[in-house]
Amino acid sequence: MNAQPQERPACAVKNLDQRPDDLEQGPEAAARRPKSIAPEPDSIVRGPARSSGESTSPIQACEDHPTPAAAYTIAVRALCEFGARRGDLDLRFTPAPSAREGIAGHAWVRSQRGAGYQAEVALSGSFRHLRVRGRADGYDPARNRLEEIKTYRGDLRHMPENHRHLHWAQALTYAHLMCERQGLARIEVALVYFDIAARRETVLAETHEAAELRRRFEALCSSFLDWSEQELAHRARRDAALARLSFPYPGFREGQRPLAVAVYNAARAGLCLGAQAPTGIGKTIGTLFPLLKAAPAQGLDKIFFLTAKTPGRALALQALQRIEAAQDAPVLRVLELQARDKACEHPDKACHGESCPLAQGFYDRLPQARAQALQGTRLDRPALRAVAAQHQVCPYYLGQDLMRWCDVAVGDFNYYFDLHAPLYRLAQDYEWRVGVLVDEAHNLLERARGMYTAQLHRSQLAAARRAAPAAARRALDAVARRWNALCADQTEAYEARDELPAAFIAALQRAVGVLSDEQDANPRSADSALLRFYFDALHFLQLAELYDRAHSVWDVSLAAPGAAGTAARGQEGATVRGQSALCIRNLIPAPFLAERYAAAHTCTLFSATLTPWAYYADTLGLPAQAAWVDVASPFKAEQLQVRIARHISTRYRHRQASLAPVVELMAQQYRARPGNYLAFLSSFDYLGQLAGLFRQLHPDIPAWEQAPSMNEAERLAFLENFTDQGQGIGFAVLGGAFAEGVDLPGRRLIGAFIATLGLPQINPVNEEIMRRMDAAFGRGYDYAYLYPGLRKVVQAAGRIIRGHDDQGVLYLIDDRYDRAQVRGLLPPWWRVEPMQAPRAASENRARA
Incomplete structure (x- = not known):
């Protein structure tokens, strides 16, 4: 094993840990502030000042507008999405191309135009006190033609009418703004649909008079004006309330301040912050x-609270409710984001008007x-379901729309960090200034690896082929042949x-194109196996x-060692070599996640286990x-007895021999102090x-x-055994x-036995991770095995001591816990006591 790494230096933010005078706020705050903490001078580094011309929200005060009334700014896209969408929700049309494909498609279309063609034309205009602005895709002065370019996959004939209606609304809005700027009497307006697979344009062109375009524009703006005034009034009330915000408890817990x-100072400085803070101090509300307190001064449009698991989401909603309850009146619109399969009212129906009511x-x-939902402030699952039922709309997609109008969104990591994350996409599209909180951030590494990994299984291809029509079957056969060629010479189970x-x-691209055409032509007949393979x-x-090999690996897995040498002839007329899998496997998500941090004004990643900081x-x-803060634990060493059973090895080769001594150790502790324990x-x-x-021995x-x-009910039943009187x-x-993420305070849990070091399994994938980590950071074993394992140990041990009055015992069962490097990764407040090995056990151990 390598020596303990040198930590990355803390950020250069000056006085990051100083307490700003206005954090608690209000005249009552000073009265309840602990006397031991005196006010500090306001010498904290502040974030960049916000310019009046910076567009950060779909609705925003515009200080430089010449009219005496307040002016509001909205993007063309947001205006049209608000006022021009009509008809059914319809997800049958082929998914949109990726962002990179869209950019490349726009570039290709522009390359086909003449020398005078203008791309990405910035336009703006006003109606009464509403200001509308955006960038038109292209304008050809020679032809007096404004173009709105849309990239797509599949058969254009099957695009839902409401999609095209929205596209025309955007094009005609840009056309009006261009007429206003150029003083034009009429203009040609073109929707340019570009098929990214066939590299083919379809142009729909119309000529419109400027007066007609003005009438359309004013009607669209009129539909939004009342709403915009309501939203700006809400923003003013919200910011005023947040400026007065006071902490909802008599004081901070120890370590919480x-x-x-x-977090407050990182928001003021516009920084990313990593925060390690012990369990039990109230990190969520902390x-x-x-x-929230920093939001008005920093001009934050939205706050995203992201969690890895459902309990974290519930804690955030409870904390926000507590903060609101302590104020004069609730003003925050708090949206709970649910997965589609959990929010869907008709899981047996497809997402289009011909199937789902x-x-x-x-x-x-x-x-x-939307209007009714926003009359309240709590937009959790029950509230959305009630409103959706009253208006007979889908609750999931109602929630998706309300992302644009909420103040705080609480949801899973994937809503901001995933490849197609909706919160990230909206923040980019509408230029929001956002603050992001990442709860239990130690989970983000594995979750992000999954987000940026893609795997295809041979069984999926076979199932898709069986369900495919003839034309698609031929394309899938070509994929199968290329797949066989990849596996032909492989002799190891993993490569x-x-x-x-x-x-x-x-071959896969061609097959996807054929499947896309089939889906567009026969949207009702698609088999589930075919659709799954397609997506x-x-x-x-x-x-x-x-x-990129810098962050990912391309690998091929066979069913078992030697499987490549046992070929079976299938009905497809192609050689099937085991149940193989092809994978683009992300190992280091850093390059993908870095874009997300950069898009936020401030981002705080917090957890009880972010050690070593350099690893994360x-x-x-x-x-x-990035800044870093390590909050000292408020707990005392006397509260937790930590004992290392160094006479026992839990290595795989010693697993059978470890059973009896581990059982006896657990029984001895239980009989000495009966109560609730976790092993x-x-x-x-x-x-x-x-x-x-x-059970056999005791x-x-x-x-x-x-x-x-275990399902949710079974997990709850497991935890119900841990009562104050239970044993x-x-x-x-x-x-x-x-x-x-489990809270068992007091007598509900008085001890734990951890009979493992938590190291990931040694397998080809983890060995490849170790090699890549060593190449990237020089600490392969530690980054792939040791740090992830010890993080799980410390997290599990954190279930024992949850409050100042808790007492407990922790047994770390493995001789490796006695190594200096391992003990150096344990919380510094623990007082670790190695156990004396029984003589017989130590002799057996030496022989092993």
Whole structure:
């Protein structure tokens, strides 16, 4: 093992940990402020001043407008989406091209134009006190033609009418703005649809009089004016309330204040912040409150609170409710973001008006549903469902629309960090200034790897082929042949390769094009297996465009070692070599995540386990100037007895021999102090063996086990065993549902046994991760195995001590815990005591 790394230096932000005078706010704040913390001079580095001309919101005060009334600015796209969408919600049309494909498509169209062609023309205009602005895709002065370019896949004839209606609304709005700027009496307006696969343009052109375009523009603006005034009034009330915001408790918990100050100052300085803070101090409200407090001065349009798991989302909603309850009147619109499969009212129906009644006429009923939803401030799942039911609209897509109008959005990591993240896309489209909070940020590495990984299984291809019509079957056969060629010479179960296979990628692109045409021509007849392969192939191709060996690996996995040598002849007339899988596997998500941090005004990643900081800074792509705060634990060493069972090895080769001594250790501790305990094991297999032996030898001690794939009710039943009066031992897997995000204060949990170091399995994928980490950062083993393992250990141990009055015991069961490097990664407030090994055990250990 390597020595402990030198930490990346903290950022150069001056006085990041100083307490700003206005953090608590209000005359009552000074009275309740602990006397031990005196006011500090206002010497904190502030964020960049906001210019009056900077567009950051779809609705924004415009200070330089010449009229005496307040003026509002909105993007052309936002105006048209608000007022020009009509008809059904319809998702049958082929998914839009990727951002890179769209940019390339626009560039290709522009390359076909003459020398005088103007691209990305900035335009603006006003109606009463509404200011509209945007960038037209292109204008040809020689032909007096304004163009709106749309890239697409598939058959244009099957584009839903409401999509085209929206596209025309945008084109005609830009045409009016161009007539106003150039003083034109008429103009030709063209919708240019560009097929990215066939590289073919379809041009729909019309000539419009300037007077007619003005009438259209004014009607569209009129439909928005009342709403814009309402929204700006809401923004003014919101910012005034946040400026007066006071902490909703009599005082901060110990450790909560420095966390809050760091978040506040990072927002003022416009920085990214990494914050390690112990469990039990109230990190959720300790990060939300200061960012809300900073929002008015920093001009934040939105705050995104992102979590890895459902309990974190619930805690955030509760904290926001508490903050609101402490104020004069609720003003924050808080939106809970749900996954589509959980919000869907008709999972057996497709998302279009001919199938789902909530999609039929969705955009016609959306304005009324939106208006009613925003009469309240709590936009959680029950509230959205109630409004959606009243107006007969889809609750999921109602929530998607309300992203534009909420103040705080609470949802999963993927809503901002995923390849197609809607919050990130909207923030870019509408130029919002956002503050992002990332809860339990230690989970972001694995989650982000999954977001930027794409895998195709041979069984999926076979299932898609069986369901495909004749034309698509031939295209899939070509993919199968290229797939066979990739596996032909492979003898190992796993192989990482240097370059993407161009021939296979080309065959897959052709197959996707054919499947797209089939889907457009027969939208009702698509088989689920065919659709699944189609969407997985699209994702695969999108990541193929972004592939770089610096952050990802292209690998081929066979069913088992030697499987490449056993070929079977299938009905497809092609050689099938096992159940192979092709994968573009992301290992270092840093380059992708860095774009997300850069798009936010401030971003705070917080967790109880962000050590070593350099590991997270490197792998998560945090900027070099990011700040870092490590909040000292408010807990005392006397509260937690930490004992290392160094006479036991839980290595795989010693697993069987470890069962009896681990069982006896657990039984001895339980009989010495009966109560509730958790035992964390490395796998379900080890868990089953240990729990079985424990029951056999100690049948009088209650025991219950975590099972694989437990549903929400089963997880709740597991936790219900942990009562204040309960006694027994719960067996769980380290890193699973009960190892973090679980709050069992007081007598509900008095101890834990961790019989593993938590290291990831040694397998070809993890070995490749180690090689890549070593090449990128020089710390391959630590980055691939040691740090991820110890993070899980510390997270699980954090279930024991949740408050100042809690007392407990922790057993770290493995001789490797006694190594200096491993102990150096444990929380500094722990007082670790190695156990004396029984003589017989130490002799057996030496022989092993």
